[in-house]
Amino acid sequence: MGKLLLAARRTLPSIVVFLCWAITGVNSVCPVRCSCNTTIDAVIVDCTSQGLTNIPSPLPDNTTHLYLRDNEIDSFSGLQNYEQIIVLDLSWNKIRSIPQSRHRPELSMEILDLSYNNIRQIEAYCFTGLDNLLLLDLSGNVIDSIDGDTFIHLPSLTELRLHDNKLNIFTKSTNTLLMLETLDLSSNEIYSLHDSMLSDMDELITLSLQRNAIIFVDKNVFHSLQNLRRLDISYNPIKKLPDIIFDGMDSLEYLELSADSLDAIAEVAKTMGYTQNWFKAMINMQFVLSENSYFQDENGSFTDQKVGIRYMEKLNSISKTSSASNALLSQQQDNLFEPQRYNGIAETGP
Template identity: 30%
Template sequence: MWKYASGFISTLSLLALPWRTTAYMRQETCTVTNTEYNCRRESLSEIPPNIPSDTTTLFLEWNQLDHVERLSNLPELQKLILSHNMINAVVEGAFDDLGELWDLRLDNNNISSLQMDVFCGLQNLTHIDLHSNSLWSLPKSIFSCSQGIQVTYAAEKFPDNLIYLDMHDNELTALSEGIFNHSYNLLYLNIGQNRLTSLPEGIFRGLGKLKHLILNDNELSSTSLSVTTFHGLGDLEQLNLARNKMTSLPGGIFRSLNNLQRLDLQGNGLTSLPDTIFPISGNLKHLDLSDNALSSLSNSIFLPENAFRSFDNLTFLNISRNKISSFPENVIAGLSELLDFDISDNLLTSLSENVLNDFTQFLARKGGATHGTTHQAYLRIEGNPWSCDCTLRELGLWLNENYNRLPPESRSTTCSSPAHFKDKPVLEITSNGLTCGSKPAPTSKADTDDDSDGDNGNTGLVIPGLIGAILAAAAAAFICVMFCVGMICCCRSQSKSTKQVNKKNKEKTKEKSTVVLMLPEGQKTSK
């Protein structure tokens, strides 16, 4: 009996061995390199104990942690990465002992709220990443540690150190007034992809060093912003307001942003732009106005005669997917540094010859070398309802002449009307087909210019005309030759007939003479 019991116990011991080994191996798979402790993708549900006290970087992302408990005995920790877990709670005082921490990443978790003193002990904290959580509100003093909290002087210095704050992709519906009042050194602030419907007056006041402000994909309306919303942001270089609900903007709202280089207003409901909307400094390089409801562009916004010369350095302009039906002349000429221009998918039916001339000069531009290559000017015009009548002649000629310098999308520009030309590429329509009712297509020097640019090998409006002329001349020559051949044949036939008649007459005369000579001699005498 004891023999069998001993065997059973031995078996249980063997069965237990792999579990002990597995637990041991899981702990050992966390690697230590110098002062870096790496526990990525270990399916951990708790933070491992006994982390070396000299650890400066702790990687715990892509695990199954559901809360953050107090981290102690890590006095030298500088970077704490807790991204991509299932964290829904941060216990009180979780980071109080991490006086050297400067980079804290809690993104891609399930955090819905934070205590107002959660960051107060972190006097060296410069980077906070909270994006892709479920935050619906934030305490007013979360970044200032100034209300109702007893902290040391060192902790009070915490807001002055913060330079990077990312809270995009949460559920924030509002921000408390003064929430950023003590974040004097903030350089990057991203609160895009939330549900903000308004911004408190002066919320960005004091952020004089801020360079990047991201507010895209919220629910900000025309009444959410005032002329002074962005006052004081003298160092701002990037402002993203894309995909909100603004149908209009107050004049001068961006006027004081003298260092602004990139402005994104795409995907709103903007129907017009005030003449005084843009910065006066001329530093703007990238302007995206696509996906709005703009029906026209004011000359005074873009022309170089504008006293403020706001667009001296503009290299990118996108006004695609609007409702623009006419394009002002001299706009492109005034934007001397422009290299990327998109007016596709608007309501343009034709372009004047002066505008096309501006486009030709634009396509000849080349920008500075990027990655060892020179940037060629880029223009998109497809997706407009081009009317393929006599007014389109210049555009067709222009497409042929600039074929090799256009992107593939613009090369395939198609007609919208009349019905028999619908969806047909403009380059496939001959000049003879472009009429306005009974009015033929207007003539131009290009009709008779045999030296037109045909290097691109396309069958456009110029080349088909030349081929047609050559074929017509060949046909005329062929008809002429055939007529001459016919005349020659006819003359030869007539000459032959005349010869045959003369021959018959001669034969009759000869017969008559022969008859006279054969009369009897007496008859001659009697005669």
């Protein structure tokens, strides 16, 4: 009898748990080859680097963070299957396309990382239902086209990463990306910055366009960016910049033009003067022209023989005016445009 009671005590908790699962339908079984962790406000499933070819199913109910980085997954079903997930990381897989849906229920997702896959096109209805998405990472793919209506379905997006793709033009519908603060289009094949490219993006703070093929810049392309603080257009074959290109950009603090072929800067600066257009709204700006041989002599010093004006005297004056802010920017400039993983958004995770 004693042994019977002991056995009953041992099996009772399992029976109770089984009955609860049966009655409520709750699934708390962790997928094979994954690790699971539950906190007060998150259910985290980590299947990183497990050689998976498919997304595990079923997942524990109420999964909020799903990490599938560095696997062999080449496709995934519609996003509607991840209604409760806040962070979905599918980076470094073999995904070729993103499923479309015109009528997807609203999802909770705030971060979607599809970087370093084999995605070629972004269609109009790939991201329906993602009204809460804050960060979308599509970098490191082979994307050569994005439907202009794609961003209609991302009203809350604050950070968009598209670096290291094959884009030769960036287009979007009007009244989209209204909340965007960071846009990274570096290392693509963009050849032109047209006037509507950045329209309605009043909240943009950081814009990275380095290492493209830009040869034409419309005079109005930056005019709506009243809050822009950091702009990198370095390593482009730009020949000329309009003399009013930076008009009204009172918030700009950092401008990177390194290694650009800006044959017209000297003439523009000489014609317009320091107090006009180019510098009139940039008293606190850190202006970077390193590696641009057009402005330097054989010792790397700026010369008024080539430029016609003393750049360094002006830059020294700017530096003295805002030494504190420039010192801070100088410390940060090495990683200014380096994408930081998830940037502190929905930080709960492994």
